[in-house]
Amino acid sequence: GESVGLHLPTLSVQEGDNSIINCAYSNSASDYFIWYKQESGKGPQFIIDIRSNMDKRQGQRVTVLLNKTVKHLSLQIAATQPGDSAVYFCAERSQGAGGTSYGKLTFGQGTILTVHP
């Protein structure tokens, strides 16, 4: 069935380093991918998204790369800060059926990012 998974469940980095969080997806029909950040006791917070017709998208300190050939998604965080410590989820959206606008969001398991000062 459809699944979105992560290669590494935990990632520890030093403050100022760059972080790379990886995600594999299996549904080749997905047309949209999102990264969310979830801090302890809070709901997921939108970070950045990318459509399937793109390979790369940049935001403030974050970059998402999409490799459709190998069904791989990555989130790069530049100059990682202690405030970036959280669980990061990738999510994929399947295309709506029958030409409707509905598309279900499927989340991966998550990667715990810990940033050491």
Added chain:
Amino acid sequence: EAGVAQSPRYKIIEKRQSVAFWCNPISGHATLYWYQQILGQGPKLLIQFQNNGVVDDSQLPKDRFSAERLKGVDSTLKIQPAKLEDSAVYLCASSLRTSRETQYFGPGTRLLVL
């Protein structure tokens, strides 16, 4: 702009009891979602409303879970009777028009069933 509001933030009940969660989406958002997030996992969609109609409830355990959004704004999610495996965080999210737009999440309700 106020975010998605949820209450209560925490709830502890015994198995076979009933519980209800409330969600107030971002003002003007037509689409509302309820997710279940079990510890160590990503959120799983339970039900999606567009205005007051159900778009998808395929993963809602309908023998014990119910949800409504009568006036197309606030929503309640109920569990009756609760089981131990229902212990999780219940997240509410909303998006402006359809699920093709960014979903904004509330802080969640953490449920512990003893």
